[in-house]
Amino acid sequence: MATNKVFLKFLETQKICDETLVNFIDESANLCQPDKIVLVDGSKEQIEAFRAEACATGELYKLNQEILPDCYYHKTAVNDVARVEGRTFICTKEKSVVGPTNNWMETSEALALLNKHYDGAMKGRTMYIIPYSMGPVTSPYSKNGIELSDSIYVALNMAIMTRVGMSVLKNIETSHEFVKGLHAKADINEENRYICHFPEENLICSVNSGYGGNVLLGKKCFALRIASYLGWKEGWMAEHMLILGIEKDGVIRYVSAAFPSACGKTNLAMLIPPEGYIKDGYKVWCVGDDIAWLNIGADGQLYAINPENGFFGVAPGTSMKSNPNALISTQKGTIFTNVVLNKDNDTVWWEGLDKNPPKNALDWYGNPWNGEMGTKGAHPNSRFTAPATNCPCVSSEFEAPMGVPISAIVFGGRRAKTAPLVYQARDWNHGVFVGATMASETTAAAAGAVGVIRRDPMAMLPFCGYNMGEYFSHWVEMGKKLGDKAPKIFNVNWFKTDDEGNFIWPGFGDNMRVLDWIIERATGKADAIESPIGFQPKAEDINIDGLDISMDTLESLLSVDKATWAEEANGIEEFFAKFGDDLPSELRAELETLKKNVQ
Ligand code: GTP
Ligand code: SPV
Ligand code: MN
Numbered sequence: 001m002a003t004n005k006v007f008l009k010f011l012e013t014q015k016i017c018d019e020t021l022v023n024f025i026d027e028s029a030n031l032c033q034p035d036k037i038v039l040v041d042g043s044k045e046q047i048e049a050f051r052a053e054a055c056a057t058g059e060l061y062k063l064n065q066e067i068l069p070d071c072y073y074h075k076t077a078v079n080d081v082a083r084v085e086g087r088t089f090i091c092t093k094e095k096s097v098v099g100p101t102n103n104w105m106e107t108s109e110a111l112a113l114l115n116k117h118y119d120g121a122m123k124g125r126t127m128y129i130i131p132y133s134m135g136p137v138t139s140p141y142s143k144n145g146i147e148l149s150d151s152i153y154v155a156l157n158m159a160i161m162t163r164v165g166m167s168v169l170k171n172i173e174t175s176h177e178f179v180k181g182l183h184a185k186a187d188i189n190e191e192n193r194y195i196c197h198f199p200e201e202n203l204i205c206s207v208n209s210g211y212g213g214n215v216l217l218g219k220k221c222f223a224l225r226i227a228s229y230l231g232w233k234e235g236w237m238a239e240h241m242l243i244l245g246i247e248k249d250g251v252i253r254y255v256s257a258a259f260p261s262a263c264g265k266t267n268l269a270m271l272i273p274p275e276g277y278i279k280d281g282y283k284v285w286c287v288g289d290d291i292a293w294l295n296i297g298a299d300g301q302l303y304a305i306n307p308e309n310g311f312f313g314v315a316p317g318t319s320m321k322s323n324p325n326a327l328i329s330t331q332k333g334t335i336f337t338n339v340v341l342n343k344d345n346d347t348v349w350w351e352g353l354d355k356n357p358p359k360n361a362l363d364w365y366g367n368p369w370n371g372e373m374g375t376k377g378a379h380p381n382s383r384f385t386a387p388a389t390n391c392p393c394v395s396s397e398f399e400a401p402m403g404v405p406i407s408a409i410v411f412g413g414r415r416a417k418t419a420p421l422v423y424q425a426r427d428w429n430h431g432v433f434v435g436a437t438m439a440s441e442t443t444a445a446a447a448g449a450v451g452v453i454r455r456d457p458m459a460m461l462p463f464c465g466y467n468m469g470e471y472f473s474h475w476v477e478m479g480k481k482l483g484d485k486a487p488k489i490f491n492v493n494w495f496k497t498d499d500e501g502n503f504i505w506p507g508f509g510d511n512m513r514v515l516d517w518i519i520e521r522a523t524g525k526a527d528a529i530e531s532p533i534g535f536q537p538k539a540e541d542i543n544i545d546g547l548d549i550s551m552d553t554l555e556s557l558l559s560v561d562k563a564t565w566a567e568e569a570n571g572i573e574e575f576f577a578k579f580g581d582d583l584p585s586e587l588r589a590e591l592e593t594l595k596k597n598v599q
Pocket of ligand 3: 240260261262290
């Protein structure tokens, strides 16, 4: 109580008086009872002090500062290494608001339950007040958040992933708008873990976790679940999409792409084109690797901003070969979570980094480990938190307040068989259908079984903050507003496998070959043939120069098997049935067309 009063006085001296803000801090502190309250001002000095403190308590481990300057290592609890979809809730007054794909709790019931877990949860701990902006502080599309957290790891991660500091507090003093977030680690008990979103109250509550997507509340909780709801109400869209610029002949065109978690967004966003393409002057610029906020600009086109300021990327598989831009981004100012710690030189390692695993290391459990043990050293969902400005191919438009104009939207997932390498939707509504019927094999990014096919519309199944049927309608409405200025919509699949289960398409940098066709189509330059599921390239229109792939293999990558797609249509029909009358008639009509086309 006393701490609280002192802190509120301090806020007053800083001219921070927004009533909602002061009450939120006051009430949360009264409830959680921290010993100390600290305002995160975003200054270099404070970050440095936090790092030192976190190292002193063992929450962070300082890595070799000569090899990895300003880099630190962190390990989460063994039961707390991924998002927990089963314990993620959208809380509203009426259940109908959240629809059939979300876990629901009634607002006041959820608050009562959470309050029990928050009660005294910060005793003996420090509560960090983290003012952050999703999007460049000067952008009219950006939004403010305040996260109260008792984790110094969260404070340090938020300072990489978002724009943190006093300018945000000043913004709140004038706009009086912000999303409230309260996070308490409590005792990391998974039975009592709750990630709750209250879109009607602009509130996020997280308890009993210390892992990434569950606790960095600006990311999935705000920038997708709460923001998708706000976008629905306000006429814009928050999507699980990377944003990249493709430079060709001195012109840069922008593409946004939605793939489910751990399905290749970070990799595509930082792609390095194959040699022949580089010679021809192609270059890829990264605007964002995970989330896009899409608004219709004054000229009627769709514009994207990346609300984030860093990358929370999957470590395993990241190498100088697969994604040099991502790896270089992690060489300074980065926090590594649940990777291997090399005790010989205080550096980090993970599966797929190189062929030289350390000899004397600790695995992600913290147990002695070396590459000969036959077990995995890094958790498959181990991550790096790296500043976006580290990225060698970061776009010059990264801070652009109005964002970048989008020429094409791409959907995709992990499908071993059904989906071809690429196809284009016939028009916007067909594109919405293509996104709405996306399916993918599950990955380690969420707790639960891996490799199971599930429908994941627009890669938003775990992230849509309201009824997904309404969400589909919102997409249809956005298309009406965009009219002939709407981006063209495509679907890709890098993950088709042969009978032995090997990926057929080389992927990574070679995905440029597919993006090339997409851009040509989006700008009306390339030809296409009509297939039962949409437009497709002629095999000779995908450049395979320098690839170890035959024309026959390429044709099989592009092939669409009617019988398989007839089965797919049945699966879609079953999935759509979930939404009852909330499914827009436009999508029902598209399903009928598909069924006819694959007969
Ligand atoms: P989130 O951060 O969870 O949203 O993941 P993401 O979509 O950004 O996925 P990311 O780019 O981190 O890739 C995840 C995994 O997919 C890594 O193991 C990559 O090596 C692998 N991957 C990415 N692109 C390709 C590709 O083109 N082909 C193949 N075969 N694998 C890929
Ligand atoms: C994802 O799972 O899609 C991620 C990682 O980007 S997390 O921030 O944990 O959601
Ligand atoms: Mn993601």
